[in-house]
Amino acid sequence: MIIKQKIKKTDYKSVKPIFDSSKKRVYIETYGCQMNVNDSELVLSILQDNNYSLTRNIEEADLILINTCSIRENAEQRIWGRLDVFRLAKNKKPELKIGIIGCMAERLKEQLIEREKIVDLVAGPDAYRSLPGLLRNVEAGQKDINVLLSREETYADISPVRIDENGVSAFVSIMRGCNNVCSYCVVPYTRGAERSRNPETVLNEVQTLVENGYREITLLGQNVDSYFWKDETNPEKDVNFAQLLEMVALVNPAMRVRFATSHPKDINNGVLYAMAMYQNICNCIHLPVQSGSTRILELMNRKYTREHYLERIAKIREIIPDCSITTDIIAGFCTETDFDHEQTLSLMNEVGYDFAYMFKYSERPNTKASRQLKDDIADEIKTKRLNEIIKLQNRLSLESNRRDIGKIFDVLIDGFSKRSTEDFSGRTSQNKTVVFPKENYNIGDLANVRITGCTSATLIGEIVDEKHHETITELKNIIDETIHIVENKIKNTIKDKIRK
Ligand code: SAH
Ligand code: SF4
Ligand code: F3S
DSSP: OOOOOOOOOOOOOOSSOOOOTTSEEEEEEEOSSHHHHHHHHHHHHHHHTTTEEEOSOGGGOSEEEEEEOOSSHHHHHHHHHHHHHHHHHHHHOTTOEEEEEEHHHHHHTHHHHHHOTTOOEEEOTTOGGGHHHHHHHHHTTOOEEEOOOOSSOOOTTOOOOOSSTTSSEEEEEOEESOOOOOTTOOHHHHHOSOEEOOHHHHHHHHHHHHHTTOOEEEEEOTTGGGOEEOOSSOGGGOEEHHHHHHHHHHHOTTSEEEEEOOOTTTOOHHHHHHHHHOTTBOSEEEOOOBOSOHHHHHHTTOOOOHHHHHHHHHHHHHHOTTOEEEEEEEESOTTOOHHHHHHHHHHHHHHTOSEEEEEEOOOOTTSHHHHHSOOOSOHHHHHHHHHHHHHHHHHHHHHHHHTTTTOEEEEEEEEEOSSOTTEEEEEOTTOOEEEEEOTTOOTTOEEEEEEEEEOSSOEEEEEOOHHHHHHHHHHHHHHHHHHHHHHHHHHHHHHHHHHO
16 A cells, blocks of 8 residues: 655755855765765755855865765775875865765775874764764864764755755665675675665655756665665555655656666566556666676675576566666676676677676675685786677667667756757656757756767757647647546556555
């Protein structure tokens, strides 16, 4: 059963940053995943409530916070490089305070302060509520650190301040931490155990974003499919991910809904049915495969086989035929043979991914793989395999984009194209980027765009003419209404499926 959609009028404050030179100024730099981007927004919210305001200019800053990532060695190396730059800023302005927050703070703890003298403050991902207290000590001339992980903290009541002011799309965290121990991965150690956020606070946040003119949200978690809210008073009110997705989609039909990341062992048909049922849930699934070899998947402790993964793909294609599928791939994991690598290439071909993030395996200290397996693939071989994976993906992305030529898509305009302010850039429901001449549209509008060309990374298009546009809109309204009626009729049957 779905919780009745009672969304309280929000008491959330503005989602916009404050720029006020009479207050202390914080400069925030963010590395890593979308969760870190959203955490920086939480941190700014906490700091704004404690008399700080944002600056985008290092020279104006009284405090620099670096929200860090530990996922691969080169992610950490970049941060050490940035600290060299901030050292110069601190030499010029000795009263400047520097704080390291996020995953690297959690992983290295006091070592950061010991190794790097300019660091005044270290705070892990579950310690952000203590930042005002830590900062008071830092301002009094001490160094301070809090890296305690929590089993409960979800920052559910804190309304993130949107640092990137595009005003169109926003992240909404629905859970924190991770309970999967993929053998290569540092995240369970830097972010702690998995916990889900109270769904009511998720809906409140989405409603606030609607009221602030946002048009798209992305629900975030390391493994959204294992979202589960246990209602202590009434088991009828427990909420799983498919149900949460449905509740969020119902907040406002004009709000696009995305989510990341799905896990192949947990994504269930209920999620797929919810996606098929609501036109505002975008047709795009990021389903990291990591490897096409069942033997390697087992060593990675991913808890699925190649066959299971391909069965999930077939189900997605069956229930949501126009869904795009994207992935993450690791090249050169411990013991990977040429045959295993070929399996990855053949799986990529079989799925025909629309897009992929591709990495060389990077051993992370204290993970299961670092303790139990040898990082035995030579760097040249990792590079060679990664290059083959990238080359294949470029071809698959180009093929996928070519299939879109001639089609018309609803495109949410989220900014200017990188090349020209005469062109807009936006995204289709499938999360593909389209660039097209502006005409008389604005950022935040939904435009009907016909695809006329492409590269492997971008679709190129043109807005279909107003008249055509109006006819399409009218037709769409009629179709939407019909779908709505049919939806209501079949909802009860489908809800049973979602509950499974
Ligand atoms: N929770 C998500 C992703 C987390 S990290 C998931 O389970 O898919 C994002 C991606 O970084 C992973 O999917 C993986 O492909 C990559 N990654 C993680 N640890 C890595 C490592 N040690 N070396 C190389 N790539 C890694
Ligand atoms: Fe890391 Fe695996 Fe958790 Fe993703 S699911 S964050 S890869 S441990
Ligand atoms: Fe990096 Fe932490 Fe995200 S390690 S990828 S910032 S969860």
